[in-house]
Every structure is written in C-alpha cells, then in structure tokens.
Amino acid sequence: MNFHHRRNEEPEINLIPFIDVLLVILIFLMLSTTYSKFTELKVNLPVADAEKSRDYPREVIVSVAADGRYVVNRKPVDGRSVELLAAEMRAAAGNGKDTIVIVSADATAAHQSVINVMDAARRAGLSQLTFATQSSNGGR
Helix, strand or coil: CCCCCCCCCCCCCCCHHHHHHHHHHHHHHHHHHHHHHHHCCCCCCCCCCCCCCCCCCCEEEEEECCCCCEEECCEECCCCCHHHHHHHHHHHHCCCCCCEEEEEECCCCCHHHHHHHHHHHHHCCCCEEEECCCCCCCCC
C-alpha cells in the first residue's frame, strides 16, 4: 500500500467576480437614487409663528370648510360657484379697494376650493390676499 500524502492545498478565493458584482450593484443604486427625487414629491407645509395677529381696518375673512362650503365674514354663501363667492366678497368689501382678503381654509379642504377663493377675489377686484395659519403651539 502506497500511501502518498497529498499536500493540502488551500482553497483560492477569486475576488474579481465579487468586485464586478459589487460595482454593478453600486452603479444600480447610484442611478436609482438619482432619479428618485424626480418621481417622488415630499411637501412639508410651513407653520407660522407670529407674536400677535394683525387687525386690518378693512378685511374680508373667507372661511373654507372641509366639504367646500364658503363663509364670508361669518355669512354663509348659498352656493359653491366662483361668481356667487365673488359677489359676496364684493359686497363685504364695499368701496374699499385696499381691503385685505384673509383666507382661512380647513386643513382638509380641497385645493380647488382655495383656488376658487383666490379667483373670486381677483374677480371682485381685491388684490391683497393673505392666508390664516395656525401657530406651532396650537393656537390661532
């Protein structure tokens, strides 16, 4: 019996295919993260901090409810059309062209409802417009 002792050869690890795979993954991640900012839009709405709210001598306060109803200076508007809203705003402003329109919209109100208020203010000839915000401590 001839027993030959074979040399124990250590296994050799070839790193080149491993590096190739890692480079392909790196390129894929770089390309996918570059385009992700174009496919997703994150909007952080601002919170306004004011020491005190201003009282304007001539102001028209337009409130927008969550379901799209409008109230002009605590008087409900009978419809949801821009023309009716513009007529109510024009009547509330009177002769004052320097009247400021304050839009107080519910956080869950549709964007179109707020755009309708802006359009009605333009049709009523009221160019000064501001939005009511909630302070970060929870009060108005």
